[in-house]
Amino acid sequence: MSTPQLPPGPRQLKPLQTFRFLKNAAAFLSECRSRYGDPFTAALPVGDVVVTGDPEGVREIFSADPALFEPLGHLILAPALGDNSLLLMGGQRHKRERKLLMPPFHGERMRAYGLLMRDITLRAAEGLRPGDTFRAQDVTQAISLDVIIRAVFGIEEPERMRRFREVLSAYMDSYTPLLMAAKPLRRSFGGVGPWARFQHHVAELDRMLSEELATRRGHEAGHEDILSLLLGARDEEGQPMTDAELKDELRTLLVAGHETTAIGMAWALHHLHHHPDTLERLLKELAPLGAVPDPEALAKLPYLGAVCDESLRLHPVVAVVGRRTVAPFTLRGRELPVGTGVMAAICVVHRDPVLYPEPERFRPERFLERKFSPFEYLPFGGGARRCIGAAFALYEMRIALGTLLATHRFTLANNEPERPVRRNITHGPGGGVELVYQGPRHGALA
Numbered sequence: 029m030s031t032p033q034l035p036p037g038p039r040q041l042k043p044l045q046t047f048r049f050l051k052n053a054a055a056f057l058s059e060c061r062s063r064y065g066d067p068f069t070a071a072l073p074v075g076d077v078v079v080t081g082d083p084e085g086v087r088e089i090f091s092a093d094p095a096l097f098e099p100l101g102h103l104i105l106a107p108a109l110g111d112n113s114l115l116l117m118g119g120q121r122h123k124r125e126r127k128l129l130m131p132p133f134h135g136e137r138m139r140a141y142g143l144l145m146r147d148i149t150l151r152a153a154e155g156l157r158p159g160d161t162f163r164a165q166d167v168t169q170a171i172s173l174d175v176i177i178r179a180v181f182g183i184e185e186p187e188r189m190r191r192f193r194e195v196l197s198a199y200m201d202s203y204t205p206l207l208m209a210a211k212p213l214r215r216s217f218g219g220v221g222p223w224a225r226f227q228h229h230v231a232e233l234d235r236m237l238s239e240e241l242a243t244r245r246g247h248e249a250g251h252e253d254i255l256s257l258l259l260g261a262r263d264e265e266g267q268p269m270t271d272a273e274l275k276d277e278l279r280t281l282l283v284a285g286h287e288t289t290a291i292g293m294a295w296a297l298h299h300l301h302h303h304p305d306t307l308e309r310l311l312k313e314l315a316p317l318g319a320v321p322d323p324e325a326l327a328k329l330p331y332l333g334a335v336c337d338e339s340l341r342l343h344p345v346v347a348v349v350g351r352r353t354v355a356p357f358t359l360r361g362r363e364l365p366v367g368t369g370v371m372a373a374i375c376v377v378h379r380d381p382v383l384y385p386e387p388e389r390f391r392p393e394r395f396l397e398r399k400f401s402p403f404e405y406l407p408f409g410g411g412a413r414r415c416i417g418a419a420f421a422l423y424e425m426r427i428a429l430g431t432l433l434a435t436h437r438f439t440l441a442n443n444e445p446e447r448p449v450r451r452n453i454t455h456g457p458g459g460g461v462e463l464v465y466q467g468p469r470h471g472a473l474a
């Protein structure tokens with residue numbers, strides 16, 4: 029029997045395709061789709077991949093039996109996260125681990141972090157002085173980093189917080205997917221170079237996580253932070269997680285959980301300040317909640333929710349999600365051989381003019397006018413691998429944005445629209461969204 033052919037795609041040199049994808053995934057993938065149809069095959073950093081930007085194709089990937097797939101990003105993620113990361117597991121192990129990790133990110137347990145999110149946001153804006161120009165993404169990043177450190181580890185001592193911030197930021201800064209993909213560069217040239225620097229920061233983070241586990245194991249009862257919940261978690265056979273498993277999962281949560289949310293919030297601030305009518309409508313919605321709104325009330329505001337949804341639609345922080353087939357799989361009628369990479373192009377679906385008329389326009393109202401299926405709106409991926417932090421991230425985005433805007437006034441530092449720029453796996457606003465601080469909102473913080 030002959031091996032099925034992959035669908036057609038660009039014939040440009042593979043490195044050029046990869047470069048174009050890394051430079052502007054949405055533009056490259058949309059162009060491929062209109063030229064070659066859906067699905068098409070493109071040469072991406074993880075190899076040749078069959079890509080769909082059609083909700084029906086997305087449905088076929090997300091609704092398929094998860095046993096048909098394994099993760100696709102092993103090459104670029106394993107050196108940073110470790111083999112025991114949820115992002116890199118497949119099959120039964122993935123299912124078991126998700127069960128252990130999910131509970132802290134949902135329902136009552138998640139809502140317990142609302143006040144923490146609000147207080148961290150209030151503190152993050154304390155350093156601003158009227159007239160200051162600042163990068164909104166620096167502020168949102170400081171908020172989401174502190175939220176994840178406090179929520180995951182329950183750390184409160186300022187000195188330990190400072191050390192966590194420092195070690196984690198250095199580790200994130202030293203990681204680049206290209207370095208991971210280019211295996212020949214993964215060598216330490218006499219202790220110098222990007223790989224050596226990355227290894228140094230990996231070791232630092234590992235040391236810090238080991239210290240934390242050593243002091244925390246056995247003392248988890250009565251604590252509400254995620255590490256304590258994970259230390260107390262037992263699988264179906266009654267087994268706790270090992271140190272190696274815990275460390276890889278902690279790294280995964282720290283990495284997956286802060287820059288993503290920070291970028292989402294920075295984009296929202298960008299769009300709101302470029303669309304004064306939208307900002308005004310949001311401020312009207314916030315006004316009845318008082319000077320410093322209650323987190324739970326913020327989380328229920330429909331327009332604030334729609335602003336977050338629309339920001340993640342127009343600028344999905346993660347442009348694509350992928351899987352690799354471990355059994356024959358048919359996508360949009362095309363039979364794919366075992367070992368094929370398949371991807372759902374979030375950035376393409378989110379700009380489909382049939383689903384989203386005037387797709388380039390920032391218009392939160394569209395989320396109040398109709399409901400989108402999980403295959404039409406997918407900023408957090410979907411199916412058996414959907415982001416476990418989705419509810420947590422949306423909760424944090426609403427509380428932090430609502431708190432910042434209810435308590436402070438900002439204006440744009442310039443009228444230039446931001447262009448999405450890739451940083452590692454994510455796409456953020458290239459200039460970080462420069463704003464000018466205009467002072468506390470009237471009556472707030474008095």
Ligand code: HEM
Pocket residue numbers: 114115116126280281282284285286288289292344345346349350407408409410411412413414415416417418420421422
């Ligand atoms: C706006 C913020 C965020 C965005 C846009 C985002 C997006 C994503 C996406 C697209 C995936 C891949 C899903 C798939 O393959 O179908 C993912 C997976 C994941 N995310 Fe998030 N994420 C965000 C925040 C968070 C937070 C706050 C956490 C945890 C604290 C988190 C933890 C994870 C984990 C552990 C996975 C792996 C799930 C699995 O493979 O089963 N993320 N995220």
